Amino acid sequence: MPAAQRVRRGATLSLVFGAVLMAGAAAGAWDEPDRAPLPPSSDTAQLAAQDLTGADLSPQQAERLVGESGDRWAAYLGPEQYADTTRGRYLGVGLSVDRAADGSTSVTEVVADGPAAAALIAPGDRLLRIDGEAADALPVTEVVARLRGRQAGTGVVLALSRTDGPVREVTLTRAVLAARExxxxxxxxxxxxxxxxxxxxxxxxxxxxxxxxxxxxxxxxxxxxxxxxxxxxxxxxxxxxxxxxxxxxxxxxxxxxxxxxxxxxxxxxxxxxxxxxxxxxxxxxxxxxxxxxxxxxxxxxxxxxTVQQPSRLADGSVLELTVxxxxxxxxxxxxxxxxxxxxxxxxxxxxxxxxxxxxxxxxxxx
Structure with a gap:
């Protein structure tokens, strides 16, 4: 067997080590499941009760399963969002954030031509609030999740400041952006x-x-x-x-x-x-x-x-579970x-x- 084939088999394409939520890049990406999902670990026991591949679940049911799973990396992606992420596209406002040692949340990267760039947000700006909540009081993953949202065309209100500068509020409209990986x-x-x-x-x-x-x-x-x-x-x-x-x-x-x-x-x-x-x-x-x-x-x-296993549902959407x-x-x-x-x-x-x-x-x- 050629080396390249051995690598692909070893990689097990139905597994991903992707982060579900990051604001600046592809925000995680998923590969197509090529077989039935593997039994999940104990932290997703509620979802393991049945083989969800091909399950006819509504988005509301799928999101509820994710929310109740106890798995912090579980995720639900609609068909278009799934396709976008694997092709290097992502939903968001075009900025990346990081948490400094002092607990502050700052912008680390701004994508050219994205909503954040159009609002003149720049690397080094401190993110103070997101939709009225203190950014520093939220886990970074939650900050990123709120920046990304779930639907293009929706808005998010950010309060930012520069070094010793005034606080300014901007409303950004989420869009599907091409990732430059x-x-x-x-x-x-x-x-x-x-x-x-x-x-x-x-x-x-x-x-x-x-x-x-x-x-x-x-x-x-x-x-x-x-x-x-x-x-x-x-x-x-x-x-x-x-x-x-x-x-x-x-x-x-x-x-x-x-x-x-x-x-x-x-x-x-x-x-x-x-x-x-x-x-x-x-x-x-x-x-x-x-x-x-x-x-x-x-x-x-x-x-x-952790390792995540995607399961494709009947409508083409995907549930991603930790295994x-x-x-x-x-x-x-x-x-x-x-x-x-x-x-x-x-x-x-x-x-x-x-x-x-x-x-x-x-x-x-x-």
């Missing part, structure tokens, strides 16, 4: 920075193209919300020559996610991570760290190490703890500069 630049001579915001279809091929011929690579996974597991494994395959990427347990059986052979194992590689690095991005970062392929620079990652947890090649689970970088950094600017310096050191030793 991969961005490439050159922060220093012979250094290629590849920023990956989420793992939707085609991302691994874009990373492979961007990394081809590079003398040193900075793989920027800051704010990456996760996504399709096969894309995360394929991205790992760009920098690994076979071997383990991660493993997970299903019904007591250990299953392995394996990189394809023939990846670039020589080019110096630094991976940037932060508190917004989640799920499939943590899986990728943990694999490269455990395999001694990359140096991680930044701050502790989010800590989402287990994954582990890195060294057997670590980032769930609840996150991954620690090899080289801690301060703010975003410090992190980027430090990455270039670390990469220069790696290149000098190569």
């Amino acid at each position: 991969v961005a490439v630049d050159h922060p220093a001579p012979e250094v290629t920075r590849i920023a990956v915001h989420a793992f939707t279809r085609g991302v691994a091929d874009q990373v492979r193209t961007a990394a081809r011929g590079a003398r040193g690579v900075v793989l920027d996974l800051r704010g990456n919300s996760g996504g399709l597991v096969d894309e995360a494994v394929a991205t790992a395959s760009v920098f690994l020559d076979g071997g383990s990427v991660a493993s997970y347990q299903v019904r007591g059986e250990r299953r392995e996610l394996v990189a394809a052979g023939g990846g670039d194992t020589a080019t110096p590689l630094v991976v940037l991570v932060d508190g917004g690095t989640m799920s499939a991005a943590e899986l990728l970062a943990g694999a490269l760290q455990d395999r001694c392929r990359a140096v991680l620079v930044g701050s502790r990652t989010f800590g989402k190490g 287990g947890r994954y582990a890195t090649p060294a057997g670590r689970s980032p769930d609840g703890e996150g991954l620690l970088p090899d080289v801690p950094a301060g703010g975003p600017g410090d992190t980027a500069d430090l990455a270039v310096r670390v990469l220069a050191g790696l290149r000098a030793r190569a």
Whole structure:
């Protein structure tokens, strides 16, 4: 069997390590279920009572099941939303947020041509309130969920401020936006920075193209919300020559996610991570760290190490349920703890500069 086929089978395409809710990138992405869903873990026991594939549930019934499941990562997606997310489109206002160490909530990225950009919101703005509620008092996932909403054309009212500036309120109208998942630049001579915001279809091929011929690579996974597991494994395959990427347990059986052979194992590689690095991005970062392929620079990652199983309902909508947890090649689970970088950094600017310096050191030793 060709290596690429082995990887796809190992990846189990009906599983996702995607974060359901992130505001700036694809906000998580799901792959098409190719078989009946696996038995969920105990935290979704209410939903496990029946095989929901093909079930004729109304949106209200599906949302109620999600709400009552006790599974914080469970989600319901309508047919169009499901299609949009897997194709690199998402519902939102075009901004990403992060929670700082002091508990404040700030804008980290604004998508060009999106509703937030049109309202002149800029990175660094502090998000004070969302629809009248204090943003800092809400979990980040709830902030993001409220930014995203459930329907295009609906509004959300934000109160923001800049350093020592007045508070201003803006009303943004949610829209379906095209995600720009991969961005490439050159922060220093012979250094290629590849920023990956989420793992939707085609991302691994874009990373492979961007990394081809590079003398040193900075793989920027800051704010990456996760996504399709096969894309995360394929991205790992760009920098690994076979071997383990991660493993997970299903019904007591250990299953392995394996990189394809023939990846670039020589080019110096630094991976940037932060508190917004989640799920499939943590899986990728943990694999490269455990395999001694990359140096991680930044701050502790989010800590989402769970696996979700999508079930397609009769109307084409999807229920996504947690079925287990994954582990890195060294057997670590980032769930609840996150991954620690090899080289801690301060703010975003410090992190980027430090990455270039670390990469220069790696290149000098190569």
